[in-house]
Amino acid sequence: MRSIVVAFTLFAAAPPALAQGAAPVDMTQVTTVTGVVKSIDPKASTVLIKHEAIPSLRMPGMTMDFKASPALLRTLKVGQKITFQMRVEGVPEIVSLTKAKAKAAR
Numbered sequence: 001m002r003s004i005v006v007a008f009t010l011f012a013a014a015p016p017a018l019a020q021g022a023a024p025v026d027m028t029q030v031t032t033v034t035g036v037v038k039s040i041d042p043k044a045s046t047v048l049i050k051h052e053a054i055p056s057l058r059m060p061g062m063t064m065d066f067k068a069s070p071a072l073l074r075t076l077k078v079g080q081k082i083t084f085q086m087r088v089e090g091v092p093e094i095v096s097l098t099k100a101k102a103k104a105a106r
Ligand SMILES: [Cu+2]
Pocket: 007, 051, 059, 060, 061, 062, 063, 064
């Protein structure tokens, strides 16, 4: 949970100067993310993922929780490397999986 708060704090703190020469972050978009499933919490409907950097959001690689539907959570396994579509607006949420490998190096 803390990593999410930190992530959004960094977002909010990004100075306007950062936007010069670069397109502003579109908070309504869906973006593609790749990462490894670290743990799954069905009760909270979240999955902890160590994700790679997300250039479109200027987010560095980190481990953080993503919301996901129960049906989607059931398809995930700890250790899996996945590529997914993340809804950017509001709480980070996995809206669809585009690729899932059975096992990934930790
Ligand atoms: Cu992140």
